[in-house]
Amino acid sequence: MPKRKIEISDYANEIIKALPKGVLLTSKADKVNSMVIGWGTLGINWSRPVIAVYVREGRYTKGQLDKNPEFTVNVPIGEYDKRIIGVCGGKSGRDIDKIKEAGLTIVDPEEISVPAIKEFPLTLECRVMYAQKQDLSLLDEEINSTLYPQNIDGTAVGANRDPHTTYYGEIVSAYIIE
Numbered sequence: 001m002p003k004r005k006i007e008i009s010d011y012a013n014e015i016i017k018a019l020p021k022g023v024l025l026t027s028k029a030d031k032v033n034s035m036v037i038g039w040g041t042l043g044i045n046w047s048r049p050v051i052a053v054y055v056r057e058g059r060y061t062k063g064q065l066d067k068n069p070e071f072t073v074n075v076p077i078g079e080y081d082k083r084i085i086g087v088c089g090g091k092s093g094r095d096i097d098k099i100k101e102a103g104l105t106i107v108d109p110e111e112i113s114v115p116a117i118k119e120f121p122l123t124l125e126c127r128v129m130y131a132q133k134q135d136l137s138l139l140d141e142e143i144n145s146t147l148y149p150q151n152i153d154g155t156a157v158g159a160n161r162d163p164h165t166t167y168y169g170e171i172v173s174a175y176i177i178e
Contacts, residue, residue, distance in 0.1 A: 001107050001118065003175040008049050011122060011174075012042055015051075015075055018122075022085045024074040025053055028114040029067035032099050032106055033060060034074070036089030049171040051124055054164040057133070058154035060093040065167055069128035070112040073169075074120035077176065084119060090157055111173045121177040126169025134163040 008015075015023075024034040041052040051073055055062045065071060087102035099106060105118035109125055116123040136148055147159050154162035 002178045003107075003110070003116075003123075004178055006122075006174050006176055008042070008124070008171055008174050011075075014077070014122065015040075015042055015073075015124075018075045022089060023076070024072075024084075024088055024117055024120050025055070025061065026072045026074055026114055026117060027061050027064035027068065028070070029064040031093070031097065032115060033064055033093035034088045034098055034102070034104065034117060035059065035061045035093070036085055037073075040073070045168060046129065048129070049174075050129065050168050051126060051171060052166050052168050054134075054166055056154070056160065056164050057162040058160070059162075062165060064093075065128065065131075065165075068113065069131075069167075070114045071126050071128070071167070071169060072109065072112070072114050072116050073124040073126065074117040075122035075124075076120045077122055080119055092155075092157075107177055109173070110175070116175075116177055118177050123173075123175055123177060124169075124171045125173040126171055128167050129170045130168040131165055133165045136163050 022036040026034045084102045106115035150161045152160040
């Protein structure tokens with residue numbers, strides 16, 4: 001499939017606006033898997049273009065990233081099937097093949113081993129430069145109690161007791177699948 005290379009800064013606004021609605025973080029170790037993320041930071045760290053993504057400790061994706069420290073961030077452009085967000089955000093890759101269940105089309109990457117997703121065509125290919133588990137004791141109490149309730153099991157979808165690991169991914173390629 002043809003890809004049009006892009007300058008990240010030309011699409012920063014679209015990426016930031018899409019994040020709270022849900023974008024896909026795709027990983028590949030045991031299998032290709034996409035999860036929905038709604039938090040992220042786009043910028044320059046260590047003189048390189050970076051996106052920081054946040055993955056809870058109990059997520060299937062965390063194990064995938066720890067085995068293969070590469071990922072793609074896949075952002076929708078225009079209309080898309082909302083069922084994709086439901087499948088990739090509401091189910092675990094431990095239990096199902098989300099790519100098949102959500103009807104996603106994988107596209108060969110350019111620089112890394114993790115594919116892009118045709119249905120969410122704005123793609124950032126990333127290599128993990130740094131990862132750090134969050135220390136919940138350092139968070140604001142309101143954020144801590146709301147987003148990290150200790151009475152909810154770490155395997156639960158949504159807010160639960162598990163802290164996130166922040167993965168800083170160097171963006172090594174950026175394009176739109178056409």
